[in-house]
Amino acid sequence: MIPNGLTRRESQIMTILWNSERPLSAAEVVAIAPELSKNTIQIVLKKLLTLGYVEVAGFTYSKNALTRTFKPIIEQSEYLIGTLSEKTALDVTKAYISKSESLEELEEIAQHVQARLNELKK
Incomplete structure (x- = not known):
């Protein structure tokens, strides 16, 4: 069993990443879940990165800035079974x-x- 399950926000962002066919930036997650602030998403992505649930997949341009993209390391089914x-x-x-x-x-x-x-x- 996974000792520390995901919080509601972590789970929401992981679900977005699991359902995406490609890595996403924080700005792209905001576009999918506009009820979340970009600041919240960035904080949660950093925590998910630290916990080992996501990894930096690469970089892309968002407007005129270079930004990181993230992809899940753990499969959704693996996480669910672990809980x-x-x-x-x-x-x-x-x-x-x-x-x-x-x-x-x-x-x-x-x-x-x-x-x-x-x-x-x-």
Whole structure:
């Protein structure tokens, strides 16, 4: 389990980054979430950088200034699983499998399970 879950603001910004197909600057996050100030976003991005949830992906121009872009280091699914107890994660997995009506998804899950079983048997 992840010892320190994300705050509401951290979670909001991480969700924006997780849903983006490319790294984003603080100004781009403001455009997506105008209810947040650029100052707040910059502070939260700095904290997420320190916590190891994001990394600087590169630099881009915002107006006439060079600015950093950020991308998540941790996958959203990895974070979510880390916030659950083992029992809850197992219960969620079982419930998903029970309710899924997609043969393709269930076959993909079976392949992951088989690959993990093979790793553990070594």
